[in-house]
Amino acid sequence: MTLELKSIKKSLGAFDLPGLDLTVNEGEYLVLVGPSGVGKTVLLEIIAGLMPPDAGRISWRGNDVTRHPPEHRGFGIMYQDYALFPHMTVIENIVYGLRAKNVSKTEARLRAEATARELDILPLLERMPPTLSGGEQQRVALARALVVTPDLLLLDEPLSAVDVRLSRRLRGELKRVQEELGTTFVHVTHDVREALMLGHRVGVMLDGRLRQIDTPAKLFREPSDREVARFLGMQNIFAAQQQEDGFCEADGVRIHVGRRENGYRHVWIRPEEIILSRDSFESSARNQFRCSVVDWDYQDVLVNLRVAVGDMTLNVLLTYASFEKLDVAPGAELHATFKSSSVHCF
Amino acid sequence: MMRSSRPSPFHLVFFLLGALMLLFVVAPLVRITLDTSTSELADAIHDSELWGSIAMTLRAAGIATLISVLFGIPLAYLLAHHRFPGRSLVLGIIDIPIMIPHSAAGLALLTVIGRYSLAQKAARPLGIEFVGEEAGIAVAMAFVSVPFLVNAAREGFESVPVRLEKVARTLGATPARVFVTISLPLAWRAIVSGMVLMWARGISEFGAVIIIAYHPMATPVLVFQRFNDYGLPYARVAAVILILVCVVGFGVLRFLSRPAQRETG
Numbered sequence: 001m002t003l004e005l006k007s008i009k010k011s012l013g014a015f016d017l018p019g020l021d022l023t024v025n026e027g028e029y030l031v032l033v034g035p036s037g038v039g040k041t042v043l044l045e046i047i048a049g050l051m052p053p054d055a056g057r058i059s060w061r062g063n064d065v066t067r068h069p070p071e072h073r074g075f076g077i078m079y080q081d082y083a084l085f086p087h088m089t090v091i092e093n094i095v096y097g098l099r100a101k102n103v104s105k106t107e108a109r110l111r112a113e114a115t116a117r118e119l120d121i122l123p124l125l126e127r128m129p130p131t132l133s134g135g136e137q138q139r140v141a142l143a144r145a146l147v148v149t150p151d152l153l154l155l156d157e158p159l160s161a162v163d164v165r166l167s168r169r170l171r172g173e174l175k176r177v178q179e180e181l182g183t184t185f186v187h188v189t190h191d192v193r194e195a196l197m198l199g200h201r202v203g204v205m206l207d208g209r210l211r212q213i214d215t216p217a218k219l220f221r222e223p224s225d226r227e228v229a230r231f232l233g234m235q236n237i238f239a240a241q242q243q244e245d246g247f248c249e250a251d252g253v254r255i256h257v258g259r260r261e262n263g264y265r266h267v268w269i270r271p272e273e274i275i276l277s278r279d280s281f282e283s284s285a286r287n288q289f290r291c292s293v294v295d296w297d298y299q300d301v302l303v304n305l306r307v308a309v310g311d312m313t314l315n316v317l318l319t320y321a322s323f324e325k326l327d328v329a330p331g332a333e334l335h336a337t338f339k340s341s342s343v344h345c346f
Numbered sequence: 347m348m349r350s351s352r353p354s355p356f357h358l359v360f361f362l363l364g365a366l367m368l369l370f371v372v373a374p375l376v377r378i379t380l381d382t383s384t385s386e387l388a389d390a391i392h393d394s395e396l397w398g399s400i401a402m403t404l405r406a407a408g409i410a411t412l413i414s415v416l417f418g419i420p421l422a423y424l425l426a427h428h429r430f431p432g433r434s435l436v437l438g439i440i441d442i443p444i445m446i447p448h449s450a451a452g453l454a455l456l457t458v459i460g461r462y463s464l465a466q467k468a469a470r471p472l473g474i475e476f477v478g479e480e481a482g483i484a485v486a487m488a489f490v491s492v493p494f495l496v497n498a499a500r501e502g503f504e505s506v507p508v509r510l511e512k513v514a515r516t517l518g519a520t521p522a523r524v525f526v527t528i529s530l531p532l533a534w535r536a537i538v539s540g541m542v543l544m545w546a547r548g549i550s551e552f553g554a555v556i557i558i559a560y561h562p563m564a565t566p567v568l569v570f571q572r573f574n575d576y577g578l579p580y581a582r583v584a585a586v587i588l589i590l591v592c593v594v595g596f597g598v599l600r601f602l603s604r605p606a607q608r609e610t611g
Binding site: 077 | 507509510513514515516517518520529532
């Protein structure tokens, strides 16, 4: 492990970090995701040494750095608004850290140009930051942070200030740079998709607490609780009562889930694994219910259809083709079918 | 179509009130200048007492400003950057010189820079005398005008995004380096405009100056003395020349410190 936070506490106005433990591994891309205003920026600033924690310990490669000033930690930070120095040209921005570390002018220039080439911003070197587009500013900020070869780069919502298309491209850029350099990245965002696409591990922060930290796949396979699952955007989560016979009861509906080893209190029925049909049919799937169509909306390449099974409302994801073939109207009677293995219990 | 081209009654009323406000400021200045004949002005060219006084006044106010920069900027920076207990008290204290009568300020100053004061005893070996001397005038000017500098500089520092300074720290810069390379350059325009304001306010100081030193005569004192001894026409020329010097001087300074038009690549 590289970076270790031990029961970090911080109260700041309405924000409260009641004691956070976090371990970041060398070379890892860790993304912390949580709703806006849970103090993710504060956490980054505490790690960077820009703000002292009220209590707790930060160690780096085994050394306690809690009281070290930021200039001695060697952690870079990149803010959402990029915080480029507006009175300096792009090249002056990039060499800033090298000059602060007493690297000679000529060497600083050479290293800055190498980094600029890497990030494809060579033509911008003499420009002033306010004249750059959002994407260009982001690259400059990244270059400025990376040219000093930080051990750890902290990224504060780096993609939220640009439009969707650009954000997608920059996401790829960040992933590539991190892989190539092997620098440890700690990235905070409110965007679940961004977190899942970038993070080797993703930590879910709710109410100032790190509720779960796992690989994206594991987060979806085994969310620690209902709130985490909700935050990750998982639909069809129901409080459930486990029964002896391999069934459980959720919202008055008896669902077959098979034998589960552990006690569970929630079920998650994967929306993409539910089959809708006009007529009932025989299959190996143990769960089949009569249902009626409530409404639907369009999500990217899929249609999200809501159907009522008694008191339970199920979300079902369909392709456009299936949706058209089904040709339904609100209130239409259908059958919803899913396997026991499509139900995740936790 | 909206009748957007016709001003609303609201705008007309505000325009009228605003214009009267402006007239109130401009009218006395224009009138006193127009009342002064060119021959009077021509004669004043050879008035060495007046020019000597103006030179001394500009110099004393300039020195007061430059020395205050040395102490005022650190104070302004601390006030902008730190939320410490008693901060608002300090902010209040800084503004006191603006709010108290300046003759009273002069008397108060006299108690700390008077002939037998500690400050005077400390300054004497350096050849500096306060009472009745230019150094004392500069002190009086500094006292009443330094709030303009400190407040302007503080606002300048406050307008620098904290994140710029934070990023600079993470890039390896010490707090001193951050101050010199980030905070100071970005607050510089505000500081310069505070200096100009302080200088102007120092030049025009009468109350505190006259208590510390009637002679050598600062120009506002000179104008008063001539008005008292010889009446309006004689005092008016001196007043007009001081006004012209200030208006032209500060016009030039304003022009020089206007926002730089940097290349937009």
